[in-house]
Amino acid sequence: MTIDIEKIRADTPGIGNVAHFNNAGASLMPTPVLDAQIDHLKLEASIGGYEAAAAAAERCEAIYASVAKLIHAEVEEIALVENATVAWDMAFYSLPFEKGDRILTAEAEYAANYIAYLQVARRAGAVVETIPSTNAGDVDTRALEDMIDERVKLISITHIPTNGGLVNPAAEIGRIANAHGITYLLDACQSVGQLPVNVGEIGCDILSATGRKYLRGPRGTGFLYVRKGLLETLEPPMIDLFAAKWVAPDRYELRPDARRFENWENNYAARLGLGVAVDYALDLGLETIWQRILDLSSNLRARLSEVDGVELRDIGTVQGGIVTFTLDGVDSMAIKEALSGQGINVSVSHPASTLLDATRRNLPPVVRASVHYYNAETEVERLAEAIGIIAAKREA
Template identity: 45%
Template sequence: MSAPLTPGAVQALRALTPGTQSTVHFNHAGASLPSAATLQAIHAHLKREAAQGPMEAGVAARDLTEAARVLAAQLLNAQVDEIALTGGNSSGWGAAFAALPAWRPGDRILVGRHEWGGNLAALRLNAERAGATLETIPSDASGCVDAQALESMLDGRVRLIVLTWLPANGGLINPAAEIGRVARRHGIPYFIDGAQAVGQFPIDVAQIGCDVLSGAGRKALRGPRGTGLLYVRRDFLEQLTPAFVDTHSAPLGPDGRPMLRKDAARLESAENSLALRCGLANALREALDLGLDTIRATIDANAQALRAELAAISGITVLDQGRERSGLVSFNLAGQDAGDVQRTLAAQGITIGSNGVPYTPLDMQARGLDRIARASVSYLTSSAEIDRLLEALRKLAG
């Protein structure tokens, strides 16, 4: 692993990030703080639209807006034609899922215990409508999805394996590549929700072995809200027929019939914010310039330091599981509701998250948790911020 950023380098990045001057931010897993340059990229395109007209500005700035696709491919070690630019993680994941062939009675969908609640809603609605079943893959002693248990569940009726790589309710990192090897051996489509993973550490979709991976712009990438990226493996694309098409994804041919695009953009819409794409492109470029190995090392150092200090506070229970952990640190304070803890800290200018059962229902229910507090760090997080959060929590626990 690379060395973490030095305190001086962190301070330099913070100086280029306006939000660090006004908030102590520990909700980077909800949405991180964009840089001034990302904000400038968005504003510059809005000014082009005002001066030239939105349609004309889109044509003039096509290279700028399409840079996000090229940079996303670089980030994931994918081909440019395997990337769709979306309005967010859920819209991308949902578009790919809705494009799968029709479900049939008896079909089986296998999901990890940590699956995002929004994905579960889509999975269950479709399974119930078709008479298919949704089944949970067991977890191992560390809490991770168990690849060996998955293999023992497989038969000819399994049509999809679904994994949320980094759960929203804590620091666990699921073994995505191990699951991918099982999926590839048996030729079963494999979807990954990478909302929390994209931008937090290096990702190689070829090494992981997934067919689809979705990501969000607003989280670790520090891009604008309302942006996302979707990887679709080139050889898998022909299995996907979008539930919705328009003149961008399936223009009409000379015979009046729709011609589905031959790239992942068949899952895009003609209507999108090009200003936000300019911001996403800048955020992607910043992450790549900084280096994902360096980002991972810095986030890991911050998260480990925070977990160790939290565990030493009487009354606080750190709830993170897994063999390897992310920058999401989950905990509860004895006798206090996580939502109340969040609100008390917010009144002091410190932002954290708090998640209830609907976010990750299978895992929360399996572990007997009603709600968790979540402090998620970034490479922007300073030691002074960690100290301030810990001091506030010690007083609450006191």
């Protein structure tokens, strides 16, 4: 399927103001996503919040089916939450760890996840270990295989790290985890909406994702997948009257489905926006989206590599839409600001967000230009030219 870029851009009001390369931060929402939220907020204001939720009940329920379809899961395996971190935390902190249990993770692991490993290691006496990377920067699956023993209780990986194009070999890792009966948690925060994600093919037991990044949904939305068979065995770290029923003065019963990881109150307008964002991505097709992101990002890498003084910082055999680089002699924050003055949005990834990888590769703060399918070739060109001008001024 080809992408109708004109229609997509016509659907994206933000492109009139900015060339947006901060999609790994939060993408520009398309109009249908924006409208779904505004319409629901107006309904809340005009008939009441509970009444508006009741009126939208069918559409609210359909969000679960859309998310399930997106990642090839079942409706009962999906929980809708506030962000990827809540999704990840609710599942991770449900896992029982004991002294000596081993948690295996990747070098390019996201800070929030790693901090949680450290807390659990301190509390339970578990051990956190990092799987080495190949020369290309991917999780080394042979090294992973060699690390497996009966004490490994969790393999927990970031699919696409926050600080660069690397796409980790998620399905190969899943094959190893499944062969040894080890729980496999995948942080798919930067991958869902960017490329096809199929939980069955990947073999993960748990997956967390966010709405505002590559899905182009609203801020403050995210979701969790937990495989049936595992989810019934997990007691969430915090529960309320939505996650569980109070059935006797001294007893509660958890919901049987993944919604045991949710709580009662939530932002219905944002949720409805998320549902529309997921449907929008499904209509375009994830393979189509991925091919366009691959084209645009490899084009950007090629253009940037022609600029004197630019060092591309991306690793990985497969590299996705998150393009990172530094410019010799110019601070990355100064680049971000200079670009912002020209209506070009990028972000800066600081070493603390992926401390192990940044330390191993001796990374300074890097400019992160994250490309999405709705970016135009001309915008890629504009960004590369702007970097070329900053580089030339530096030499003058």
